[in-house]
Amino acid sequence: MATRIVFAQAGVSLLMALLFLAQGWRPATGALAGGVLVALGTALLAARMFRGNAISGAAAFWGLLLGTLLKWALLVGGLFGLLAVWRLPPLAVITGFTAALLMHLAGLRFKE
Secondary structure, eight states, rough: OOOHHHHHHHHHHHHHHHHGGGGGGHHHHHHHHHHHHHHHHHHHHHHSSSSSSSSOHHHHHHHHHHHHHHHHHHHHHHHHHHIISSSSOOOHHHHHHHHHHHHHHHHHOOOO
């Protein structure tokens, strides 16, 4: 399921980039980068959570907690880099970011 969510987030990021392409390359790049940032964060969390054999409940909890902290540190740092360092258009970055986050929620809602 984690792999499907990561691919869905990458797909919606590409869709947002294609929509913002009408405004130019920088907005399209911002939308793609914002969404791919979320997909990378989800992949990091999934790699942290599902990295081996079955573990105890306490270890699974701490893995989830550490993975979530790493994901959000990546997201906050990545947003800072996209908006403050590379100065990509904020509307495009936030739109790609939000669309990918919403895809995560939709992926969790509609499981097989």
